[in-house]
Amino acid sequence: MSVHAQDLVLPVLAAGLVAAAVVIRIRTNGTEAAKGRRGLLRELGWCAALLVLSVIVMSSISSLPLPGNLSSWWIALPVVAAIIIIISWPRIAARIVPVALIFYGLSGFVVARDYAVGGVINSYGVTAVGNPGFQADLILPQAYGLLLLGGWLVLRSADPVLVRLRRRLGPVADAPLGQQLRTLALVPVVAVLAGLLAPRLWLAGGAALILTPLLLFGVLLVIRRWPVRAAQLATAGLLCAGIAGLAITAAWRSGSTVISEQCSISPQPPPVPQPTARLSVPAQPGKAASVHVTPVYSGSKPVCVPTPSQAFAGGGTAADVADVVWGQALPYGAVLVDSSDTAVAAGVEGLALLALGTWLAPQTFPLVRRMLGGTPDKELTKRVERLTQSRAVAVDTASADLRRLERDLHDGAQARLVALGMNLRAAERLIPTSPEAAIALVAEARRTSVMALMELRELVRGVLPPVLADRGLADAVRALALDSPLHVETEIDLPGRAPAPLETACYFAVAELLTNAAKHSGARGARIAVSHSGRLLRIEVTDFGLGGADPAKGSGLAGVERRLATFDGILAVSSPIGGPTMVVMEVPCVLSSPKTSSC
């Protein structure tokens, strides 16, 4: 068996990618050695995952829907470029990889479509080309898996909103009734639009490659801009998709749709005038061993066509089936519905989605909870628990602050004033006898007073920073940005003032985050965005450092979170290895009178 050079391209490149993956792990995690056995296992897990991923990508990269007959050699060029990027700029690579995953995931749909509609066989992932045991069932799960993985990575590095949604659907419960009703009214419109668009996108595989990223971008935008509405639409979408899955199964079982396995589902069997038809229709669905490759025609229109898997089962090859117009197959979630088995799988999938949607509904639509009669006691108990906790934290914090203030005053300014008084008294005595010594004492007293003033200044700054008192949160954050050793950009849009205690809490939260960024992230620049919309004050602090910040480890972030909780605020952190670190804080509040113009 001769080995062609071309056959070696993919394995060699796969090895290269794996090596690059190892390098990327070492480089982005170089500062932090794997701690303990669990850390090591996690590292190994990462490497294994990257290895599997690389093999999947490399073994099937030739199936990418590229125009013309691009050989592996041509595809190799960008891959080599990718390896160079991964090794030289791991952080950029960390951003490219998720996008590549999404695109490769999308190409899976094109492969599946080509197979289902045109009978074209392409290798995809672990589904190899030219293999008689070509397993079409594996295409869609792989595609969805890659899409999910890529999407998850993008969301993780783009915005911690999903973390927020997962952790607490609090703000959703506060959504006004009118908004809930409007969103509910939107659902059928979105469902109809999706129903109209989906099959077209499905059939136009190339267009899907372009349109799906746009759709994904739109989804991200909606999640970012209207997290509450996104949660509601997602719930409704799950319910619709679940019902659709059940409908597909029902249609299949009742035989009201065109299926290739049974050739026809109309109550009366279609006329099959040509006696040359060699297709035997199995009595039992699923037992298709005797199916032959030849389709059955009525005139020029095929009325009975086998699926590719039936064709292969009957001993056919890709060449035999390439020209056949295939029967209709419907993609649903991770399965391609073209037999009764896959129809059942679609039903199971639909049930799971329906269950998920039903579970989410009372949380995203308080309206539904009210309609169901819900269990308000449980909600109230939860709320009381949270309030008790946050009240305890607030009281503790306040008393700790007072104690610190007392101690600082006692050891600092008070002690210095005592020293000052003693110096002045001593000077008083010395004036008649040795005025020069008296002058020296007075000078020392003056220095002591400067020190006392300095300490008082620091103290006041820790209690209520002057700019915050003078100008409010917006300018206070600007002042923080100026005082930080990092180069900090600010983007602040606050049409009014938040309540004073909240402003103070937010100010110290931003100060803490900036200090963290300056100390630990290794970043040179950071960005602060403050905005207010829909009764939510939102503050984002992003640093362009190494990432890897863990709220569970440092007590700083946990402290900020506890303090914000007093105001029903929440904090979400996104800090992938390689950065950037983004911390989002959201606190419900109403702004008071618009900014008064400076005099």
Place this chain on the structure above:
Amino acid sequence: MRVVVAEDLFLLRDGLVRLLDAHGFEVAAAVEDAPGLLTALISERPDVAIVDVRLPPTFTDDGLRAAIEARRQVPGLPVLVLSQYVEQLYARELLADRAGGVGYLLKDRVFNDDQFVDAVRTVADGGTVMDTEVVTKLLGRRATEEALARLSAREREVLELMAEGRSNSAIAQRLFVTEKAVSKHSTSIFTKLDLVPSDDDNRRVLAVLAYLNG
């Protein structure tokens, strides 16, 4: 030299007036709130105004805002702002018009009356005086920058004093070196920071502050 003083606490206002009297200044008006300050500044047209940041009626930054407003109406009106705290944000706002004739000092600096009076005179002459704390913070922020890292320790000291608004001769006195040595350092600083050199003390200070604020 005619001075307008704005300070709401009687003790401090009285102390300031006495200190200025003792050094031969003529106190044209001593006011206790922001509207009074604005009126006095526009009607008296003093040679220099000494203003506390925090003034009635709102007890926030009324003094600062009144000073900036007065300088908008009378460009270049010399104003020395005093405060219990120095904030880079406020320093930046005072320097924004790049007209010179501004100062921003901690109130403690009054203790050293010679230096304080020097500062008042510098501002009245159209110079710029910044508190050491402001300059330290400005330099601290940009410490990692390449251009600043190229400066020698001595050059950094000179830069710091220059940013505070001191003239070459004052810097020479302070560092116990000759004026010629200071001007050599300052030429070197301007070359290293890629700034346009100038013989005029005031313009040099403004250039350095603009660079540090940039």
